[in-house]
Amino acid sequence: MWALFLPLHCAKKLQWAPFMENCSNSSSVSDLSKSSSKMGKRLGNFGARIGSYMGMMSDQFFDYDTPKMVQIKSKKVGLINRVVQICVIAYVVIYVLIINKDYQKRDNVEGSATAKLKGVAYTNITDAWDLQVDDPTPYNRIWDLADYVIPPQQQTNAFFVMTNMVITPKQTRGICPEAPDVWYGRCKTDADCPAGEYIKTGNGMRTGSCVPTPWPYKDVNKTCEIKAWCPIENDKLPRAKVPVLLEAKNFTVMIKNSISFPAFNFSKRNIRETAEKAYLRGCMYDPVNDPLCPIFKLGSIVEMANDTFENMAYKGGVVTIDIQWNCNLDRHRDECLPKYRFFRSDDQHAQIAAGFNFRYSKYYKSNGSEHRTLTKAYGILFNIKITGVAGQFHFIPLMLNVASGFALLSLATVMCDIVVLYLLKKRNIYKECKYQNVNPVTDDGYEVPALRTFSKADGNSAIFPLRRISYDGNSMDVGKRYATAYLDSSADNDRNS
Template sequence: MAYSFVVKKEYQTREDVVSSVTIKVKGISRTNGSGIFQNAGSRTWDPVDFAIPPQTPNSVFIMTNMWITNQTQGICPEKIYNKTCTVDSDCACGNDCVTRNGILTGICDNGNNGSKLCLAYGWCPIEVENKEIINSGPKLLNAPDFTVLIKNTIQFPTLRRHYKKRNLYPNTNLENCTFDFGDNLYCPIFTLKRILNMANCDFEDVGTKGAVLGLLIEWNCNLDKKLNLDKWFNLRSHYKLRREPPYDCEPHYRARRLDFNVATNIASPSINFRYGNSYINSNGILARQLIKAYGIWIKILVSGEGKKFDRSTILFNLGASVGIFAFASFAINIAIHFILKETWAFHKKINEDWYSTASFVWKYNPYIWVPCRKRHQEVNYIFNSVLKV
């Protein structure tokens, strides 16, 4: 009982946390447009380019590697189902007019390397990814220094209707702080390198093919007010605490990788998707820049509970504890019957106690002696029958 009430605090009722999360990413990186960066071009990348979308609740995707294809609307050859064509009838669309990258025109034409491919109407040229360049490593080399600001607000509407808590404190200097396990334990700004270290991940690995990381925020809040002796000596401090009740409610952060490692032999292990930026080029033609983005998808997972003293909870647990004592008495009686060899001594003691009580009753009311004795014999017979079974 002491362990239940002192350590486990079973005198408190509990409620799961209700939470909201917003994320903001900052950082700058540059590609010089030569070597493995040739496809990415010579340009500067900011959060509008690599944070997709720039703001979203509970998760954010940070691009670290990419393959870019500049396209315009037109007709271009496409290799369909790894097949080539010899005549136009081989490209007849029938019920399969729509292909992976366009709509078949029904015309067979010479493709690359003298092979014949069907022509399709769509965005041209078709994306042809260079696996060697992609696998050479992440292109945004400054990505580990990108920062992620996480704003998390929680509440417990049943336990404390008007109480809300944020992981962002009023006196936090957001210009100069980043999270660490030392002095900045409650700073909500994380560098991407810090998140990767918490999840035991290497940037060269996850930055090349992508990964899904989970950043866990745990809230275990004791909503019973703390004993604060300052109120006896400093009245102003007491009023300040009344405006923000001194509850034990602080966030704790952990991170882990949620997807499979690229080295694992599974289908489609990388994390990527495509998006495009459309524009009108200098010739007045609709064009777009198609980007196949590889990167790190960070999901914010919030868990926890609030605890508060409750009279009905403590009465319920006290009743359950008393019931355990009754069960213990029954279990000991059974154990004595089946384990001890001197079971007769136990029966003798019970009978002596019963007869001494019955003698006292018979002395003052002899009329109930016979029924009581008969009842005792019936109970004793039933109990011994059960034990024999």
């Protein structure tokens, strides 16, 4: 084989010697022969290793495992097996089928809700002990539905009720000082008020003049003059502790909710089909005495949301009314009824930007000039949320959950195997019985572990594996394992096959 590498060896030699005689040197040929022989051995060893690995992989790849039934006479293991099986069956029957009703097909609710409010209040805060404004006149008035519901009526899944406000009447377009609580509107000289620039977070555009403030505010004496709607809003609530419209807690709202479960072609309303007009005129929702009445008092809603109406009404807030439709359609449709849940959605403990408010205005003309009344409205935003799931018997979910329950029974086998093979004292005996390697192709005969019962003189007995080898239909016992550790010498003759 070294002759195959001779030309290459000679070609390398040409780099060092100018004559070809070096290639015919006997020592060079001998060295080349030895190196080639070593290389051949290495290649042979490498090939043998590859073949060995391939053989091992082939043996494992083409192995076949089949279950083997081994009956173990052990009360401990039998008790564990039955307890686990009973627990699995109880879980499937009690929790999966009875409590969770997983034999049903499910569908999520779809629906909408509208709200209709009613209530009238009259306010007069002239003699209020916590009055904060110089002119309480805009707040002394009658309030009806069109005044405190903003925007008026027919919102879908939400409604807002104004409970407190800052009113700035008779505003018109003109020139006036910026509010002193606007940081970027404060000044000391005209140079601090460049003309034509808008004030950040302010109310208008600078004129270039620095003028006295419209009202005292801390140590601020001057602000920039601006082009805006004048006079500028004084952002101070009329009362220090109490909301203007505290009477709003007695206002009522009727919630009309229509829902459907499309998968079951089922639809319903939260107003009972048998209810009469007289019932709706006189009922009021109560979670215990009248849980199906669709008319709610605003104060009661806030209280059921774990807050007080006076506290929430002062700065405003957000309340969610959750209408829950969880129905079992295997029963009569009259048993599909709504349940109401109330909770506050915003952070009532927020230190900055707490509550809920916005501004709106009403425009009018006087003496040919356009005027407006600006209102900063504080109040409660009620969001109506519709949730729920309906279920009805269906064959496929039933079969899937029952089959899953049967599959869980295999946990009993796994747990018992762990106990038998790793925890019991006689685990080696059980391993001998459970695992068996059979190779009838390469062996003249193959081992078949046999079980035989050995009895002591005192009447106790145990099962131990024997080794039996089969040859052409003939068989014989070649050994008895572990039995000698169990039997005494006087009981050897009492073995039972």
